[in-house]
Amino acid sequence: MRRAELIVIGGSAGSLQVIMSIIPAIGPDLPLAILVVIHRNVDFESSLEELLSARTRVSIKEVEEKDPILPGTIYLAPADYHVLIEDDRTFSLDYSEKVNFSRPSIDVTFRSAAEVYGKKLVCVLLSGGNADGVEGMLYVKEKGGGVVAQDPATAEVPYMPQHAIIRMTIDFIVPAGEMPAFIKGLVYLPPA
Amino acid sequence: MTAAIRYEEMEILLNDLFTRYGYDFTEYSKASLLRRIQRLFSLDKFPSFAEFRHRLQHDPQYFRRFVEEVTVNVTEMLRDPSFYRTLRTSILPVLATYPFIRIWHAGCSTGEEVYSMAILLKEAGLLHKSLLYGTDINPQVIEKARRGIFPVSQMQKYSENYIQSGGIKDFSSYYTANYHLAKFDGSLTGKMIFSTHNLVSDFSFNEFQLILCRNVLIYFERHLQAKVFKLFDYSLENFGYLALGAKESIRFSPIADRYKQIGKEKIWRKIYETG
Secondary structure, eight states, rough: OOOEEEEEEOOTTTTTHHHHHHGGGGOOOOSSSSEEEEEGGGGTHHHHHHHHHTTTTSSSOOOOOOBBBBBEEEEEEEOOOOOEEESSEEEEEEEEOOOOBBSSHHHHHHHHHHHHHHHGGEEOOOOOOOOTTTHHHHHHHHHHHHEEEOGGGGGTHHHHHHHHHHHHHOOOEEEEGGGHHHHHHHHOOOOO | OOOOOOOHHHHHHHHHHHHHHOOOOBBBHHHHHHHHHHHHHHTOOOOOOHHHHHHHOOOOOHHHHHHHHHHHOOTTTTTTTTHHHIIIIIIIIHHTTSSSEEEEEEETSHHHHHHHOOOHHHTTOGGGGGGEEEESSSHHHHHHHHHEEGGGGHHHHHHHHHHTTOOOOOGGGGEEEEEEEEEEEEEHHHHHEEEETTTTTTOOOEEEEEEOOOOOOOBBBBHHHHHHHHHHHEEEEEEEEEOOTOOOTTTTTTTGGGGGEEETTTTEEEEEOOO
């Protein structure tokens, strides 16, 4: 059985609710790291960190450059920066051009995570109104990682997961309501 | 699109460039650099790494393009308005007490931040006794900075930033719009000096009361960051200020204990204890 060491969850319009439902399903004994990359308005600043922290005892942290990626932590991509992953499993931030009109771009992070984590990576694409994340997900697959999409029928804005499903064979298509249990199952595998 | 350049190949390339041109990218953050190099590689449709490498080694013009494309040149005027508000309210009044003000924008790209600063200085009545140095590794962006011509399409955003930063004039009074271009006022440009400068290898060239280096250090590895922090430290007068990007900090640097942060913004003041 394959154990993930990093889960990257990407989402855009309509994804926040799903993320809010996933967070309480995860306990402080989280054995891997989770990174959440969602498109958000710069003007809302860091309120997301507080919003999510209120729902869990797991440590929630907005990514700072050169932070080591540690199990037991849920990381959030900061507004207006791309998040990349270095060979030594630390984060770096990047303020280059927007990709798919987005910064942070989900494509950029999926791709960079795949480069370093390969088969130890699982990527999850949630509700959203553009195709950001799909190209990155293709690369994750190429590198042997797992790919998961929210069932478009249960997405507030189905475009993003729909596109992923059209472009590749998705390992798991999960309805919004079952996403918390699914992620929990992914995190807490039975002992090897 | 698949990854055409691997980490190991990038290392080979970086060594080549250092030997051939003296440009040292070996201490740049690798994930970001790899992404930029891969982007260039597919943009220019190289069939193989070997051909890419050969071209870079033998065509200095192409190496110029490499520097232009691989370094990040995204910038805007008055980005993070609250940062500029703090400059207006807390930093400029202190700088006003100096007979002559020297400011260095390190890694200024196309110069938007230098023009932002000039506007602030002008409004504080300090521009006449100020000199703003803008430097960047990339000669092409420096040329753009010198011209002071930016797309009109950006002006609405900049005008909003300007108001949020505490500006009370009409932002459009600072430029003349001509079709899709906005040319900034010559009275601003007159106080600026632009030059190419490589933070990796170059030494201190002056003493400043304020150094700004925003969203540049995120592209450097820790060791290179430390080197650059030392360069800034040598180049700052005592009680001078160092300003960084929203996600950067001097916290883990060798100079941290001699600097005090000003409020919540990423601005630190150099304070050498005496006695």
